[in-house]
Amino acid sequence: MSLIERAGLALLQQMDPERAHGLALRALQSGLVPMPEPVTSERLRVHLAGLSLPNPVGLAAGFDKNATALHGLARAGFGFVEVGAATPRPQQGNPRPRLFRLREDAAVINRFGFNNEGAEVIAARLAKRPEGMVLGLNLGANKDSADRAADFATVLARCGAHLDFATVNVSSPNTESLRDLQGAEALAALLAGVMAARDRLARRIPVFLKIAPDLSEQDLADIARVAQAANVDAIIATNTTITRDGLTSPNASQTGGLSGAPLFDLSTRVLARLSHLTEGALPLIGVGGIASAEDAYAKIRAGASAVQLYSALTYQGLSLVGQINRGLIELLDRDGFASLQEAVGTDRARWL
Numbered sequence: 001m002s003l004i005e006r007a008g009l010a011l012l013q014q015m016d017p018e019r020a021h022g023l024a025l026r027a028l029q030s031g032l033v034p035m036p037e038p039v040t041s042e043r044l045r046v047h048l049a050g051l052s053l054p055n056p057v058g059l060a061a062g063f064d065k066n067a068t069a070l071h072g073l074a075r076a077g078f079g080f081v082e083v084g085a086a087t088p089r090p091q092q093g094n095p096r097p098r099l100f101r102l103r104e105d106a107a108v109i110n111r112f113g114f115n116n117e118g119a120e121v122i123a124a125r126l127a128k129r130p131e132g133m134v135l136g137l138n139l140g141a142n143k144d145s146a147d148r149a150a151d152f153a154t155v156l157a158r159c160g161a162h163l164d165f166a167t168v169n170v171s172s173p174n175t176e177s178l179r180d181l182q183g184a185e186a187l188a189a190l191l192a193g194v195m196a197a198r199d200r201l202a203r204r205i206p207v208f209l210k211i212a213p214d215l216s217e218q219d220l221a222d223i224a225r226v227a228q229a230a231n232v233d234a235i236i237a238t239n240t241t242i243t244r245d246g247l248t249s250p251n252a253s254q255t256g257g258l259s260g261a262p263l264f265d266l267s268t269r270v271l272a273r274l275s276h277l278t279e280g281a282l283p284l285i286g287v288g289g290i291a292s293a294e295d296a297y298a299k300i301r302a303g304a305s306a307v308q309l310y311s312a313l314t315y316q317g318l319s320l321v322g323q324i325n326r327g328l329i330e331l332l333d334r335d336g337f338a339s340l341q342e343a344v345g346t347d348r349a350r351w352l
Contacts, residue, residue, distance in 0.1 A: 004034050005317045017099040017108075017314075025064060028072030036318060038077045039325035043332060043339050046079065048283050048305050049206035049233035051134055051164060055079035055325050056340055057296065060287055060308035061138035061167065061210075062110070066117045067125040074133040077321040079306065083122075084138030085169050088154045090118035091142055094174065098256070101314065102249035106291065107260030108311045109251060110240070113174045114140045119158040126162035136165035138210070139194070143175055149190040153197035160201045168194055168232075171212035171239035173257045179212055184222040191230035206233035213238035213266045213288065220270065224277040234283040236308070237274055238267040241288075260311040264289025268302050272351030275303025280345055291316065293327020300328075300340065301347035 001009075008027075012020040027033045039055060046053040058080040064073060067083045074081070093115025100109045116122065122137070129135055139155045141148035156166050168191065170181040181190055191209070198207055209232045211223055227235055240257025247262060267288025274284055283306075286299030291312035299307050312320055328340065337343045 001317055001319045002034055005319055009315075009317050013101075016097070017101050018096060021099065025069050028069035031072065033072060033318065035075045036077055036322040039322050041325075041329055043329060044079075044325055046306050046340060048285075049165070049208070051080070051206065053079040053134055053306060056300065056306040056328070057321050057324050058082060058285070058306060058308040060310040061085055061169070062112075063310050063313070065115065067122050067137075070125065070133070070135070071130050074130040076318050077325070080134035080136065080164075082136040082138055082167060082308065084116065084167075085114050085140030085172070086116050086119050086122045086137055086155050086159065087114055087140045087142045088119050088145070088151050088158075089142050090121070091115060100251040100254045100256070102247065102251050102260065104249040105247050105252070105260065105262055106312075106315060107247070107249070107258055107262050108314060109254045109256045109258050111174045111254070111256030113143065114172065116140070119155045123159045123162065126159055129162060134164050136167055136208070137163050138167045138169045140169055140172070141175065141178065148178070149181065149186070149193060152190060153193040156194060156197045157200065160198065160205060161203070163205055165206045165208060165233070166198070167208040167210050167236060169210045169239070171210050173212070173240060173242050182211060182215070182219065182223060184226050187223065188226045188230065191226065191232065195230060208232065208234045208236050208285065210236040210239055211270070213241045213263065213270050214243065215270065217273070220273055221277055224274055224282070228278065228282060232282070234285055234305075235274055236285045236287055237271040238263075238288050241266060259288065261289050261291060264295060268299060269351050271299060271304055272302040272348045275345055275348050276352055290324075291320070293324045293331060296324050297328060297331045297343070298347070300343050301345065302351045303345045303348050305341070305344055
C-alpha cells in the first residue's frame with residue numbers, strides 16, 4: 001500500500017461511513033486515486049459462463065450502486081466489476097444512518113435498502129462504459145412494487161444491451177420479504193421472466209443468481225435444482241448475513257446485512273455445499289469475508305471459479321486487488337497447480 005493510499009484510508013476512516021463511501025466514489029470519478037499496477041498472468045485467467053476474465057478477483061455489487069465510477073474501476077485491476085443494484089424506478093432506500101463499521105470484527109453492516117437512481121439513469125451511464133472491462137449489473141426490485149418478480153426483468157430489458165452479465169439479487173436482507181423470492185416456486189417463476197427478457201436482448205448475456213448465506217440444507221437443494229432447471233449461468237454465494245455470532249464491536253446490534261471477516265466461514269460452507277449439490281456443473285462465484293490471497297484461494301478450492309470482494313476494501317484499499325492476485329500465483333506455485341482452474345474444488349470436502 002502506498003503512502004498516499006494509506007493516508008487516504010486513514011482520512012476516510014475518521015468520517016461517517018456513508019460520507020466516506022461517497023468521497024471514495026468521487027475520487028474514482030475524478031481520476032485522483034492512485035491506481036495499482038495490474039497483475040497479469042495467463043495462469044489467473046478465468047473462463048466463466050462465456051466470459052473471459054483477466055483474473056478471478058471481482059468487485060461485488062453495492063460499492064458503485066449507480067455506475068458513476070466505471071472509468072476509475074476499469075483501471076483498478078479487477079477481473080470483473082458488478083455495479084448496482086438497480087431498480088426500475090429511483091428510490092431513496094432506508095433512512096440514515098444505514099452503514100456501520102465494525103472495526104473490531106473487520107466487518108461492515110449495511111441496511112441501504114436498494115438506494116439507487118433507477119434503471120433509466122443507470123442505463124445511460126452504462127452506455128458510456130469504458131472498453132475492455134467485464135461489467136455486470138445487479139438487478140433489484142422496488143420496495144413498493146406491486147410485482148417485484150417482474151422488476152428484475154424490467155431492469156434487464158432496459159440495461160442489458162450495455163452489460164456483459166446480469167445478477168438476479170433475491171438475497172438482500174434490507175428489502176422486506178425480498179428473500180421470500182428464494183423459495184423454489186417463486187424463484188422458478190422469477191427466473192423464467194428474467195430469462196425471457198434476456199432472450200429478447202440483441203446479444204445474449206449470462207445471468208447469475210445471488211443467494212443468501214442464511215439457508216437450510218433443503219433451501220440450498222431447492223435453489224440448486226431451480227437454478228439448473230432455469231439454465232442460470234452461475235450462482236454467486238453469498239450475500240450478507242443476518243446472523244451476529246461472535247461479534248465484539250459496539251455496532252454489532254445494528255439491523256442490516258453483515259459482511260466482512262465474520263461471514264467468511266458461513267459463506268464458504270454454503271459455496272462448498274452448492275458445489276457438491278451441482279457436482280461442479282454450475283459455475284460458482286465466492287463472496288463473503290475475502291481479505292487476502294489465502295481467503296480467495298480457500299473459496300476457489302472450496303468450489304469457486306472466481307471471487308468478489310467489497311468490505312475489505314474499506315480497510316485495505318484498492319491495492320488489495322493486486323495483492324490477492326500476486327498471492328494467488330504464489331499459492332498455485334506452492335501447491336503445484338499450473339492454472340487457477342486446476343485448483344477449483346480441490347478442497348471442497350473440508351467445508352462440507
